Amino acid sequence: MSLNTVKHEMPCQDPKVRAKNFDEVALGYDKETAIAEASRCLGCKKEPCRQGCPVQVPIPQFIAKVKEGDFSGAISTIKEKNALPAVCGRVCPQEAQCEKYCVLGKKGDPVGIGRMERFVADWEREQGIKPVECAPPTGKKVAVVGSGPAGLTVAADCAQAGHKVTIFEALHVAGGVLMYGIPEFRLPKAIVQAEIENLKKMGVEIQVDAVIGAIDTVDELLENEGYDAVFIGTGAGLPYFLKIPGENLNGVYSANEFLTRTNLMKGYLFPEYDTPVKVGKKVAVLGGGNVAMDCARTALRLGAEEVYIVYRRSMEELPARVEEVHHAEEEGVIFKILTNPTKIIGNDENWVVGMECLKYELGEPDASGRRSPVAISGSEHIVDVDTVVVAIGQGPNPLVPRTTKGLETNKWGNIVASEETGLTSKPAVYAGGDVVTGAATVIKAMGAGRVAANSICELLKK
């Protein structure tokens, strides 16, 4: 029984080596390890793990198939509920979802559900992905605006139901945040594209370079282009800044810009690729979420000598996944916690030369239940940096709400949509993912996409 308390370790690239390359950090289980990990699962009848999954993957059932070495059966079982298993196996916060409810977690490590999901998805890709069978064509048309996790899920579900789906993507490649945001070393872009190719095989049409709100409005899609329903999954694509002096200095990036230049535009391969991304010797990343960790680790790989995470609470409150924090620490990212910038300092030519910060201590718990940080007076100090990446979150992109009459938004600009159905204030227009909830996770966006897809399919039956 003692063996059963420890999760099989995920093989990873050596931290010193990987901090200098963009190859994937986690290498994945092999067959034997996957089967051995599957054997740890108790196969609980009550399936507590499933309640933690936003898309209700039949977890014990797929694990049972892994245990038998039936990987093909395992991936088919996952795909009943999840169209992007290779992505979710890598970027889902399993420790806060499925694995959180695993019975084994009470006395030791929970079953490595995410690692096994990743294994079977990778196994399938190596064999050649078989597209899911679709129902006969219904003659109905669905427009999906945005090709991130929410949009891809809606597209997959609606295509499977026999509807003709067209995805409109503003950038030159589909995948949304999976392509521009999450770095190659955490989610290889070839994997995202393989999942998207699979959607195309299911008959989904993808129009890139198509900004809805500019080229066609949502109303025009419904009225002129013959779509029967529209799903808006445009994500959290408007970077927030701190509103402190110096944020327009040269050498200050939003996380989105820093990551987009590096990932989507392949700035790490400049000048072979034309888009530059400039990183100095000392980089401060402001924020403590997964995006901040991605930026810090990217900065190291681009050649920065020292990289700081500057976060105003303590290590315990970091919103990033424990695994990401751990990886960042291993690679040499320095955590300046209980620290918050008050201004960014520039030289005569407008370049960043430092950042003034205050030290903080933790006070009483605030509305979010976390102990609120309180500035220590007189603790001003200068941190020596030449690059600053602001990773404190993103708001909803304004283009679609601005051009869609009668589409209700809240005071932060998020589209108002029903949690139960995904329906917005406009008939036949649905929304989900970060554009509704504000920046959250890939799997939550997929969950919202699933809900909306079900409603769309109900609507189109009528």
Place this chain on the structure above:
Amino acid sequence: MFKIVRKEVLSPTLKLFDIEAPKVAKKCQAGQFIILRIDEKGERIPLTIADFDREKGTITLIFAEVGKTTQQLGQLEAGDSILDFVGPLGRASEIEKYGRVVCIGAGVGIAPVFPITRALKEAGNEVIGIAGARSKDLLFWTDEFKAQCDEFHVCTDDGTAGVKGNVTEILKKIIEEKGQVDYVICIGPIPAMKYTSLLTKPYGIKTFVSLNSIMVDGTGMCGACRVTVGDEMKFSCVDGPEFDGHLVDFDEQMRRAQIFKDEEARALAKGSCGGGGCGCH
């Protein structure tokens, strides 16, 4: 793929393309811009729309070859295609009947100011046009521009065409002679827009400029194009590209334009360095 259907060489470093993009041509309005990417390894660059033909489905772009991407673009010929072409982006110009308006195109800025001038004329304004450039060979479209104007002025820094001098000097004369100008739009290099705005401010003339900031996506996502307008941070791509010239921090824009200067030099040197030192080998 988006096909170049016509190419015109306006000067050795100034090129015009008509590009087939029917959906963009159908929707675009004066003042908006597009983003293009030449090929798989290319960067995304914004260019303000110089003209459009809704029937033919084409967009006209005029660009100066100032960096690696625009040089590469300039080498393409009619019949060639570019990989990505996105638009129309940004807010359209605010076209109203202001009364007497002055439309200033400085350098390559003559191109984007052209459709705005036409729209202002169609809206019933009295339109005075000013086209300025460093030298005669960098002037273009003066006849087309003039045709949209009730009064038209040309100036060059070296005096090789029109009056010797710059656009702000001409504007100053116009304001002094006419006594009343209701609206000014100026598009061109940052100094031209800055000094135009400084000139009109004491007269209280509503003045708009169009910024050509550094951008990546052009849809509000990256924030590279941020600009201080009054005391607010704005994004050129979704809040602009046109802003009130009296509120724009031009000096900051000037410095931000330099962010990737070293990298631009490296990109230009790529392939022409003969194998040493540039990092491209």
